[in-house]
Amino acid sequence: MLxxxxxxxxxxxxxxxxxxxxxxxxxxxxxxxxxxxxxxxxGAAIYEFxxxxxxxxxxxxxxxxxxxxxxxxxxxxxxxxxxxxxLAAKFCxxxxxxxxxxxxxxxPLFVPADIMGSSLxxxxxxxxxxxxxxxxSLGVTWFYGWFELGFLTALIGQIVYTLPYAFxxxxxxMSRYRVQQTEAARSCxxxxxxxxxxxxxxxxxxGVFSACAFVTILSFNEATRTALLxxxxxxxxxxLVSQMLNIGMxxxxxxxxxxxxxxxxxxIGSILIITLIRSDRLERVARAKxxxxxxx
Amino acid sequence: xIRGGQDVPTSPNLWRRFVGDNGLQKWVFYxxxxxxxxxxxxxxxxxxxxxxxxxxxxxxxxxxTLFAYESFFTSARAENxxxxxxxxxxxxxxxxxxxFPIAVFxxxxxxxxxxxxxxxxxxxxxxxxxxxxxxxxxPVLGRHGLINxxxxxxxxxxEPISIILFSPIGVVIGDVMSFLPFMVFAxxxxxxxxxxxxFEVCDDxxxxxxxxxxxxxxxxxxxxxxxxxxxxxxxxxxxxxxxxILGGPGAVNAGLIVNQAIVxxxxxxAMAISTIMIVTMVLLLYLGHRLFDLTxxxxxxx
Numbered sequence: 011m012l013x014x015x016x017x018x019x020x021x022x023x024x025x026x027x028x029x030x031x032x033x034x035x036x037x038x039x040x041x042x043x044x045x046x047x048x049x050x051x052x053g054a055a056i057y058e059f060x061x062x063x064x065x066x067x068x069x070x071x072x073x074x075x076x077x078x079x080x081x082x083x084x085x086x087x088x089x090x091x092x093x094x095x096x097l098a099a100k101f102c103x104x105x106x107x108x109x110x111x112x113x114x115x116x117x118p119l120f121v122p123a124d125i126m127g128s129s130l131x132x133x134x135x136x137x138x139x140x141x142x143x144x145x146x147s148l149g150v151t152w153f154y155g156w157f158e159l160g161f162l163t164a165l166i167g168q169i170v171y172t173l174p175y176a177f178x179x180x181x182x183x184m185s186r187y188r189v190q191q192t193e194a195a196r197s198c199x200x201x202x203x204x205x206x207x208x209x210x211x212x213x214x215x216x217g218v219f220s221a222c223a224f225v226t227i228l229s230f231n232e233a234t235r236t237a238l239l240x241x242x243x244x245x246x247x248x249x250l251v252s253q254m255l256n257i258g259m260x261x262x263x264x265x266x267x268x269x270x271x272x273x274x275x276x277x278i279g280s281i282l283i284i285t286l287i288r289s290d291r292l293e294r295v296a297r298a299k300x301x302x303x304x305x306x
Numbered sequence: 307x308i309r310g311g312q313d314v315p316t317s318p319n320l321w322r323r324f325v326g327d328n329g330l331q332k333w334v335f336y337x338x339x340x341x342x343x344x345x346x347x348x349x350x351x352x353x354x355x356x357x358x359x360x361x362x363x364x365x366x367x368x369x370x371t372l373f374a375y376e377s378f379f380t381s382a383r384a385e386n387x388x389x390x391x392x393x394x395x396x397x398x399x400x401x402x403x404x405x406f407p408i409a410v411f412x413x414x415x416x417x418x419x420x421x422x423x424x425x426x427x428x429x430x431x432x433x434x435x436x437x438x439x440x441x442x443x444x445p446v447l448g449r450h451g452l453i454n455x456x457x458x459x460x461x462x463x464x465e466p467i468s469i470i471l472f473s474p475i476g477v478v479i480g481d482v483m484s485f486l487p488f489m490v491f492a493x494x495x496x497x498x499x500x501x502x503x504x505f506e507v508c509d510d511x512x513x514x515x516x517x518x519x520x521x522x523x524x525x526x527x528x529x530x531x532x533x534x535x536x537x538x539x540x541x542x543x544x545x546x547x548x549x550x551i552l553g554g555p556g557a558v559n560a561g562l563i564v565n566q567a568i569v570x571x572x573x574x575x576a577m578a579i580s581t582i583m584i585v586t587m588v589l590l591l592y593l594g595h596r597l598f599d600l601t602x603x604x605x606x607x608x
Contacts, residue, residue: 027407027408028411028412028424028427029427031405032427032430035428035431035486035487036431036434037446037452038442038445038446038483039431039434039438039439041442041445041446041452042438042441042445053445094337094338094341095338097334097335097337097338098338100335101335101338101339109601114339114343114347115338115339115342117346118342119537120536120591121350121544122541122544122560122561122583123561124546124560124562124564125544125560125564125580125583126346126350128564128568128576128577128580129349129352129353129577129580132349132352132353132576132577133348133349133352135365136352169341169345170345177338202331203331231433231434231435231436231437231438233435233547234545234546234547234561238568247435247437250437250441251437254441259444259445263441267438267441267442270437271434271435271438274430274433274435275430275433277433278426278429282423282426286423
C-alpha cells in the first residue's frame, strides 16, 4: 500500500506523463512553426528570425486564391453540416431505437479518407453520366453537369466527413436538455419553431457554436477527399501536398504549414478561453445567488 | 376566413399544414439520414459492384469479372496490404499502451468537472491538420532532425539514426502520432462503463493496481477499447498520407494502393481494394460486436 506521500508523487507523475504525451504530440508542429521563422530554413547552422516566408505565401496570388477556395468550402461545410447535425441530433433524441441511426451517422468515421474519397469519386462520375444521359434524353439542360467534379462534389465530400462530428458534438450538448421544457412551451401555445428558438436553442447554443468551430477546422484541414473530388480548383492543403511531394520542403512550405497550424490553435484557444470565462461567470452568479439565499 | 358562420380553410392554413408538425417539419428530420444513405452508404455499397466491372482505357463498363481481385491477390499488392496490416496492428498496440492509461487516469483521478477540459488537451493536436502533423515529423525524425541532433548533442549516439524515417518504423510512428488521441477519447468514453465504486471496492479489497487494470478495467472497458482500436487500425491501413510522407520508396498501405490505381486509371482495381478494405472493417466491427457488444459504447447517448 502506498502512503499519502507516495500517492501524491504517483499523482504528480501521472499528470507529468499526460502533459508529456500532449507535448510530444504538439512538438513537431511547434518545431515547424519555429523553422518557418528562420530566414535560412530547415537544417541551417544559424537561426535568423524573419517573417519573410509568410510574406512570400501571402503575396503569392495562387496561394491566396487557394486560401479563398478553402474558406468557401469551410463556409459551405458549416452552413450544411451544422444544420444537418442539429436535425440529426434532434431526430436521434426523439427516436426510441438510437443504435441504427447513430451507426449510420457515425459510419464515415470508420472509413479512411482515401477509400471514402475514391468511392465518392466513382459515384459522382457515374451520377454525372446518368444526369447527362437524362438531360439529353429529356432535352432539359438545367441539371446538366450538376455532379461534375467541382465545388459541389468537394463540398459533399466534406459534409460526409464533418457531419458525424457536428452530430456528436450537438448530441452531447443536447443530452443535458430536458424535452419536457419543449412540451411545456408547446402546451403554452408556442409553435415547434418558437419552442426551439426561444427555449431549446439558448440551452444548446454552446454545442451548436462548438460544432461550427469543429466543422470549420475539419474542413480547413481536409486534404485527401477534397483532392479527389475538387475538379479544377486547388485548396491550400492541396497546394501544400503538391509542393511537398513535387518540389520538396522550402521555407514557403514551412510557412504554409505554420499558417495551417496557427489558425486551428487560435480558434480552439479562443473557444477554451471563452468557455472558461463563461463557466467562471456562471459559477460566480450561482454563488452570489446562493449567498443571497443563505443570508436570508 | 369565416363564411356562413363556418371556418373555411385559406391559403395560410394550407401553408401551415404543409410546414406544420405533420408536414415538412416531420420530414425534414429525415434529411441527415437520407444524406448519409445517399452519399455514404450507397457509394460504399456500389464500390462492391464497380469492383467486378470490366476495365476500359479510361473508365469501366458494366460486366462481371474478378480480374481486379486476381490482379490484387497475385501481385505484390496483397503482400503490401498484409504488411500494412501488421504495421497498423503495431500502431494500435502502441497507441493503447500510451493512450489508454491516460484515459483511466483522467476518469479515475481527476475531478469530474475538470475531466472534459483535460480531454480537450488532446483535441488540440487532433485539430491541427493531419497533413501538417505528418509533414512535421520529417524535420523531427530526419537524419539532421530534432531527435538525432538532440541525441548526438547529449552524447547518447555518435551517428544519426536513419531507421526512424523513410522506413516502416517511420510509418508506425506517424500512425501513432496521428491517431493516438482517438485511443484517449475512446478509452475515456469506455471508462463511462466503469463506475467509481468499482475502484473503491478494488482498493478496499487490497487489489494491486496491475490486477485492477487487467482483471477489472480492461474487461469492463473492452467495447470502447476495441472501437478505438478498430478506428486506429482502419485509418492506419487506409490513410495513404502517412506512408507517402514518412515511408520512403516502396512504402504503401491500402489507401495509397487505391490512390495509385486511380492515378493509373484502373478504377475496378481501386474499387476492389476499397471493397477488401471495407470488408476488413465490417468483419472487425462484427467480430468486436459479437465479442464485446459494441452498442454498450452508445449507452451514454441512449
